[in-house]
Amino acid sequence: MTQGAVQQSFRFGNTELPPDAQRARRRAVRLAWLTIGFLVTAVTATYLVMGSSQAMKAAWAEDLLSFIPPVAFLVALHVTGRVPSERHPYGYHRSVGIGHLVAATALLTMGAFLVFDSLSGLLAGEHPPVGLIVVLGHEIWAGWLMVAVLAYTIVPPVLLGRAKMPLAEQLHDRVLYADADMNKADWMTAVGGIVGVLGIGAGLWWADAVAALFISGSILHDGVRNLRSAVAALMDARATTVDGTQPHPLHDRIDATLRALPWVAQAQSRVRDEGHVFHVEAFVVPRDGMPTQAQLQHAWHAVADLDWKVQDLVVAPVDELPEELLPGLRDATGARPG
Structure with a gap:
């Protein structure tokens, strides 16, 4: 690798990062790839066991949406590494805001759809069947597999989110912050799904739809909050902290x-x-x-x-x-x- 390539990897456009920010940047990239790797396993496992449960479908959709922030972060990081050009004399830093807007719009759209779908199922009184399956020659209730998969998705996102949060603040990266914020809240999605599945097992048919509605509402809330912050930044609002709540x-x-x-x-x-x-x-x-x-x-x-x-x-x-x-x-x- 040439010296110029090394320098390029440690810059945001023509801004050379100090050593502590360089370390934060490298760690943030590693965490983004770890997140993507975890999500591949979580999405696959959830899809294989979700059956007709609305709560599991909402959790699966939430896991799919969770790919957007880390991917957007990695793409934006690559784009912002470009030095200013004649066509873009201010550089490419706005790519962070664009990535944030894309992620927020996806969250808002999918959240609104899932809220409508979950509410429709609840009002229609749908009874999701969760039957028995054969595993290694033994019949078990399929709900236990759902609970096991959801339990698997609780701890890693929380740890990843807590690790990303200080890096997002240090790098002032709103996409990374949105990713960390979603990760920290993912445990609520898993817990809500577990409650819904166990509710079905207890004979409470409506528990699944209510859990799905809770998960969908969480996605919609994340979308609205992030969309508001992303639009404000792109509209040249006064610079704020990375969470968008206070003047910087x-x-x-x-x-x-x-x-x-x-x-x-x-x-x-x-x-x-x-x-x-x-x-x-x-x-x-x-x-x-x-x-x-x-x-x-x-x-x-x-x-x-x-x-x-x-x-x-x-x-x-x-x-x-x-x-x-x-x-x-x-x-x-x-x-x-x-």
């Missing part, structure tokens, strides 16, 4: 760094999420006339050195902060920040 703390650090410069009277920035990295437009009001080239370069480096995620950065000196470009410029009292 790097934004305040950027403003504080600029305001601490001796020649800066006021400073305010706009930060948008490009994928793994941020695009920053920083507006600064000088204290005494136009700043020198050296002062602007110092300001640029001071912000860029805060975090590797600050990739595209513009420091623009202005006479006053452009309120029409910075809607959050005024505080609750209507006063402009100092």
Whole structure:
């Protein structure tokens, strides 16, 4: 492998990752492949034993959908490794957002379909038959095989999800975060399916449909939440943490760094999420006339050195902060920040 190829594998476009992020990236790739390998066994085993149980069908569909986030993560990671080109001067970081949108749309669509299918079966009073099968010359209730397969799918996803979560935060990768979040919640799918199957064995015909409805609702909820986050990021919303719940703390650090410069009277920035990295437009009001080239370069480096995620950065000196470009410029009292 050439030196250039080694460097390429450790970059997000033209952003060279620090050593800790490089290690996180390598581990995230390994975990994604482990997830795909596990899902192959889980989907196959579930398909072989699901019979006519709605809960098992929903669990099987959920396992199939679980392929999308790790595959989308690996594809997006490959695409973001490309350096900016004449046609794509900002690079290919938006592929992360596209992958997140694709995964969220698939979850939403399949979740809505499964909710409708499960609810229809419940209202129609369908009684799923779970009979006896012969294994090694002995007759056993097929439900026990279903329970065994579902039990197999409980622990690995939880461990994989917990391992991926800190890596998703470190790499600021929303697709990896969505994958980890789904993995952590997969145990509920398996437990719900087990309850449904055991309910059939106890003579509660409706338990299967209710369990399927619970699993379907979980898929639909994941789809809605991830779709909202993906669309907001693609619409250039203010950069947030990887879970999409809070403004990213790097934004305040950027403003504080600029305001601490001796020649800066006021400073305010706009930060948008490009994928793994941020695009920053920083507006600064000088204290005494136009700043020198050296002062602007110092300001640029001071912000860029805060975090590797600050990739595209513009420091623009202005006479006053452009309120029409910075809607959050005024505080609750209507006063402009100092």
